[in-house]
Amino acid sequence: MGVRRYWFYWEYHIILLSILSLHWKGRNCEEQTELVPVFKIEAPAEVTVQRGLCVIIPCNFIIGPDYTLTKDAIGIWYKGRESGIVAASTDSSQFPDTTNGCFIFTGKVSAGDCSFSISDAQPGDATHYQFRLVDEDSLKFSYLHIQPSVSVTGLKEPDISPNNDLTAGEEVTVTCTAPTHCPGLSPTFTWEGSVNTENTQNNTLRHQDGTVTYWSTITFTPSLSDHNSSLTCTVTYKHESAKTSITLNIEYLPILNITVPGGTGESSSLFLREGDSQEIYCKVNSNPTAKISWTKGKSPVENTKQNGHKLTLSLWNVAENDTDIYTCTAQNQRGINNHSISVSVEYAPRQPKISVYNLEGCLPVGNISVPDGSTLSLHCNANSNPQASFSWIQTDPLKQLSDNDVLNIQITHNIVCICQVENKYGLSNNSLIIIVTRRRSYRRTKLLKRCLKVMEMCFIII
Structure with a gap:
């Protein structure tokens, strides 16, 4: 709802047009046309309201010091130049309601308040409005030169927040706020999307100034499959509806898949013959984009080539020392992940x-x-x-x-x-x-030990 607050002040001076009026002694005419003190009205030049919503047109007026408003004073708003009454400050028995309650005189005439409101605004309500004051038979006055103009625009889209990045596996609550603060115009909220839309709650908050905020929340746990999907909130009023869609940006840990050309799926082991050459693919699915690298054992390898989300490891003319555990590692802001493949180079027996x-x-x-x-x-x-x-x-x-x-x-x-x-x-x-x-042949004769007591000698004969 927008209001162009250009306040107009107009002085109504009804001047004596004929000297014959000096002989007029009564004031019970249908409309004052004699010399009347200053009449002023204060109202916005133009207000804007969304189709199907509401707007309050603030208005104040004063009359001259020679007049006193009674409790029976009535304020009347006409559509255009008295083409039809849309709101009056009295009960409907005197002025039947022709707008199904969409136009309401909200001001207190005895206090100089001529404000009125429009709800469920439609394109046909876009025009000028004229205020008329009636107080018994002594005062009937139309403020012709100050007529607030009402413009009806299309219904704005509801606001969805947060609309920033979400994390896969982490519960989140998203809020859809209706584009109105009109009391009595409680909208219906509808959520649509690939996520679970069952856990929703509609809320209403009434403010001290009389306005109301309407919003709906949806709580869900996004998954990888929800990335780049739409989440739509539709707000429906009596005759109008508007919707807002956001694209879910789901961030998640890198998901790796190691494959080889001609393979039927993910590979965890690879057998090569000595002298063969082989490429090994590491494909990474991640959001945001991950940094990818290959290592042999714990040492980085350089014979790699990256193409988008795929990092290719090339093994050329493999030998026995190429047998090892090769690990692909991917890291982004959400974390780090890795997968490994065992490469075994086969060969004929070396010389024993x-x-x-x-x-x-x-x-x-x-x-x-x-x-x-x-x-x-x-x-x-x-x-x-x-x-x-x-x-x-x-x-x-x-x-x-x-x-x-x-x-x-x-x-x-x-x-x-x-x-x-x-x-x-x-x-x-x-x-x-x-x-x-052959073993050496040793012939040993019997050991003769003769003790020659005289010579005290021992002979060993071999």
């Missing part, structure tokens, strides 16, 4: 290493010589991915000695032992030559 143990411990690496009958423990070790199978064989004659990585054997002759390691990518082997050395 053979270790030899006897009862005294580990023997030097390489081909060995041992005494006849020695017991040895041969251990074979080889890096491979996936895990390889082990076997021991001998040559001349060809014979499998063991299907394990450890071979326990007693050496009685020269022998070549081969450790063979195999997985799905290939086979590798290593050999060990063992030479038997």
Whole structure:
């Protein structure tokens, strides 16, 4: 409701038009046309009201000192130049209500108050209004030159607050305030949107000045799916309605999805063959936009490329040392989140290493010589991915000695032992030559111990 408060003051001087009027002795004429003291009226030049709402037109008037308003004084407002009475300060038995209660004389005439109100304003109410004062038969006066003008505009949209960013998973209360303060015009509120619209409450607050504030609240917990959806509040009056829509901006923690080209969904592990190349995608859904990075173990990697909300990790000509846990991390103002993928580089067995143990411990690496009958423990070790199978064989004659990585054997002759390691990518082997050395032949005769008492000597004959 807007009011152009241009106050007009008008002096009504009704001047003696004929000298014959000097002979007029009574004042009970239909309308005073003789010399009348100053009459003034104070009212806004123009007021604006929204269609379907209300407006109060404040008005005050005074009459000359030669007149005294009685308790029976009546104030009347006409639409246009007395084209029809819209409001009167008396009961409707004298002036029937033709506006269905939409026009009400709110002032107290005996106090010089000629204010009136309009409710449920319609375009047809847009015109000038004229005030007329009637007090018994002694005073009947129309204020013709000061006629407030009423303009009817379209109904404004209701106000929705807050309309700023919301957080997914956090309960929020949104308020819709009606564009009116008119008492008696309680509107109906309707909420529409993807969020839960069941938890609503309508409220009314009456102020000391007689105006009323109407509002409705809706409480809901926004989710990720509500992002960029609309929330609409519609305010409906008797004949009019208006609505306001806002787009929900839901902020949320980054959501990550790790995929590989040709994959059927999110990947948590990846197996590559040595020498292969592979791209790994980290797609991030977040609001606001997140900062994305890749790490290998705990070390950052540089072979990445970002395209919008996707950060691509490129692995080229992978080798054994590329096997690790790769982690994609995304962070925005709402927090940090990460997902990992295990990359395993598979390869054929490397050349085995053979270790030899006897009862005294580990023997030097390489081909060995041992005494006849020695017991040895041969251990074979080889890096491979996936895990390889082990076997021991001998040559001349060809014979499998063991299907394990450890071979326990007693050496009685020269022998070549081969450790063979195999997985799905290939086979590798290593050999060990063992030479038997004969034990030394010591012949010891019986120990003759002769004590020559005389010479006190002991001879040992070997």
